[in-house]
Amino acid sequence: MNGLKEQISEAVSQDLIEIEVALTKNLKPYLPVVSHVAKYIMFSGGKRIRPLLMVFSARLCGYNGDYDKTLSVVFEYLHAATLLHDDLVDGADIRRGNPVAHSIWGNPATVLVGDFLLARSIAIAAETNSVPIVDVLARTTAQMSEGEIHQLLHRGDLAIEETDYMEVITRKTACLIQAACQVGALLAESPGKQVQALANYGYHLGVAFQMVDDLLDYTADTVVLGKVTGADLREGKLTLPVIYALNRATAEDRTRLETIIRDVDMAEADFETVLGLIKKYGGIKYTRDRAQEHIEQAKNSIDIFDASKSKTFLKQLADYVLVREM
């Protein structure tokens, strides 16, 4: 795995520059404050994984037009819109080491700039003149909002099952990553089989991506992650590692877990206890194994394509999702 991150960085360097330019150029706000809030959330260390996936999916399908970078920003705008609204919904304080947008600009502006970004995304997509592309985006946006609501309804729900978790992460995260890959293929006007292959790749990659994200909230180096670990648990978000442990714990251990999870002022030592119990019941390993499986399925999904630099990149990116540390 050595050098994987560097290989990926090199493969995307020129595209990244163009994507960064497109992110600013296509915002076209009428009011300066919209630009301030949108740029604050977008230019604070995002990895641009969604735009890059769209660009490389289109390229894998032989796209050689000049609208790919422009269209790719849609996936960053949608992502930014959900971050703005979700941080507000979650009552979060910190995102990537910085204060959240609503703590600076207030809830009203944050809600409205999120709306603006959703709308701009669809408007940019409509410029492709492709109804299927617009349709994928509209459905994805609806699914994402329902995923967040589903999560909200299960906040602090100790009876949450793995199926609920899968439903939430599919809607919250995998949908948009899937849409990015699918739209890349649609932009290239690829045959249905290729569109489906990239949709499958994106779905499995997205699921694994979120599982790793949820793992990192337990296992990451706080400095590298840019926020304290245990944030999910403190917000009442029960993710796969703890769901798995809860379902396998002895009555006594389950009670210990439940007592700590219900405590609104969870101390650092309590979090360590939870982490210890999760490890005891194999919740970390189980989650990593599931993520690994999805990464394999992602990679297998694009086997129908001939060898190319884009294919190599998409496979490398899948491997990287599993080993990333932030």
Added chain:
Amino acid sequence: MNGLKEQISEAVSQDLIEIEVALTKNLKPYLPVVSHVAKYIMFSGGKRIRPLLMVFSARLCGYNGDYDKTLSVVFEYLHAATLLHDDLVDGADIRRGNPVAHSIWGNPATVLVGDFLLARSIAIAAETNSVPIVDVLARTTAQMSEGEIHQLLHRGDLAIEETDYMEVITRKTACLIQAACQVGALLAESPGKQVQALANYGYHLGVAFQMVDDLLDYTADTVVLGKVTGADLREGKLTLPVIYALNRATAEDRTRLETIIRDVDMAEADFETVLGLIKKYGGIKYTRDRAQEHIEQAKNSIDIFDASKSKTFLKQLADYVLVREM
């Protein structure tokens, strides 16, 4: 004008039944709570003016397909989405005599159901396979969010000018009503001249509609209106009647107005003082005259169409906007 309301009610009765059915049928939420929040905001006394305008605009252009009622709900969903987000942004308590949605379901669910409604709207529009229709909706949604932000920035701004007011009401209200009429013509695949005529009709109707709304906040019967008058002023929203008066008041009267407007705990007697000063400087009459002019322009815009029941209805509706009491 006698019986105008009754004539309009009769003309729309069958369409209204079908629109009400379509409003429920096309929501297609995955979670029950989405349906609860969406129906709470939608089935609380809305007049369905936007869906009706779309349906009658399509009919005026000779549309005889069966997608008009389905597509028309988009304009009620978008309207509902903005009501959910705007009430939250404005910190409102009451809407149409009922507690606002976020006081019942909380801010998070309200934000997210608003997002869902925005997304569902675009998805329904995409089913027309018409990129111009999707494009109008996406642009309208972006404009609406920026209109609300513009209003937010000017909250309590005593230096606000009539041009700012026009900008805000165009984006906040007229845009969506314009879009409803324009999309009706686009659905009928009308020539550009007819599309433009209906867009103009909708624009002027929408401007007048909001001006009358703003007048009613000063002059309405509280029971008929379903909320207390003076709500806008208490929220720091300076509308045309008071903007006009501020610009024409003597230094002494302007100071009186400013002192009252700045007071966060405005007493009923203070509101009466403001209303008296607005009347003294002709702010009510000026606003009504402007609304009347826009209604005339709306009606003139559709003169290019041959006489028909739909044309008669759209002209009657324009007249009604000016005389409505709620």
